[in-house]
Amino acid sequence: MASQEQAQGIEQINKAVSEMDKVVQKNVASSEESTSAAEEMSAQAETMKWFVGELVALVGGRNGINSSEFARLPDGQGVRRQKETMAMGRSMGGSLSVK
Numbered sequence: 001m002a003s004q005e006q007a008q009g010i011e012q013i014n015k016a017v018s019e020m021d022k023v024v025q026k027n028v029a030s031s032e033e034s035t036s037a038a039e040e041m042s043a044q045a046e047t048m049k050w051f052v053g054e055l056v057a058l059v060g061g062r063n064g065i066n067s068s069e070f071a072r073l074p075d076g077q078g079v080r081r082q083k084e085t086m087a088m089g090r091s092m093g094g095s096l097s098v099k
Helices: 002-058 067-071 078-091
Strands: none
């Protein structure tokens, strides 16, 4: 009788651990998705920053972001992002030029 109760207790513990593992795996997947989304949003924010800098420069502002500053973005992605931004601007009907 006692060994049967122990076996049932162990089975319940195994089920609980299995459920906790499923929750942990879901949390890991959610965390990875959030990280990916945050990185994408950060890249988009940098692109928007560049667009705003160009717009400010086009309307006579003095604080526009020039291409050399854009090229010094963290992670060395400035030149690639600049080209993507220019292509995006053209696809949106824009005619921004790099200073």
